[in-house]
Amino acid sequence: MPSLPKLISRPLIALCAILGLTACSGVPVTHYAQQTPQLDLRQYFTGTLDAYGMFQNRSGEVIKRFHVVINAHWEGDTGTLDEQFTYSDGTTQQRIWTIRKTDKDHYVGTAADVVGEANGTASGNALRWQYVLSLPVDGKVYEVNFDDWMFLMDERIMLNRSAMSKWGFHLGEVTLTFVKR
Template identity: 55%
Template sequence: MKRRLLLTAATGSLLALGGCASQSIDQYRNDKPTLDLKDYFNGTLDAYGVFTDRSGSVVKRFTVVMNCSWQGDQGVLDEDFTYSDGSKQKRIWRLTRLADGRYTGTADDVIGVAQGQARGNAFYWTYTLSLPVDGSVYEVRFDDWMYLMTDKVMLNKATMSKFGVKLGEVTLSFTRR
């Protein structure tokens, strides 16, 4: 009886953990339109977004103007942020396209190297950002999922976490001019 109870508990735990599994980039392999970062992030784009806390409340709104260019497999995404409180920020991503839809990227406020991969209409991108908040700087992990909706519109949902604890989300839409 004890053995049966232990087996049932173990099976239930595995099923519960399986429900927590994260999505896989490969599940988007056949989704259209097909995202080519080099093609989409080329020229000028506008983005509109919000930061939300763990409860889903909007903490800050922002807009971004992105000037993007590529030379071979090297891309530059020059981002100018304007926040709802009037503050401004600049981030310049330097991307490298690798084989199999993979990308790496760096920026001055990114710790280490960002890693990403595109499949079908989706792009998964993860990195650690030095995030200034109220006079302090925190190292926050970002897990970005981008989905190409049309040749002009892409949606992005990023989860921010620290020590595995979800801090909030960033949701934004990109529009090519």
């Protein structure tokens, strides 16, 4: 007869394997290749944009709402997005992204609170942007995985939905609407 730790560990290993596989599944960004309007980050993120968003915890409760003013410009294949956040509790934050187009469909980005590089792939009207963010919460800083999906609706509006996770566990979502001035 197997020991109790073996009886517990086999189902636990199987569950972890299933969760690991399902975490990697999903719709590839190339699924949107034929969708229009075609997203060109250099064209969309040029000039001044406003973004309106909210953060919801894993149970769906809205924790924070925010407005972002984005001043964006490009020099060749390198773009700068200067984001000025104002949160519903009155706090403010700045994040400056440097984004570089590496080939027809791929981008890398950096910001002071991004761990390493963000990686993005565009296809059709969609962009999938993945990165790790150093997120301050209650006096501590956590490294949180972000999986952003952006969809260009028309020449002025883009929708963004970001799933936040840590160690494979869903923490919440950020929803944004970008409006080009």
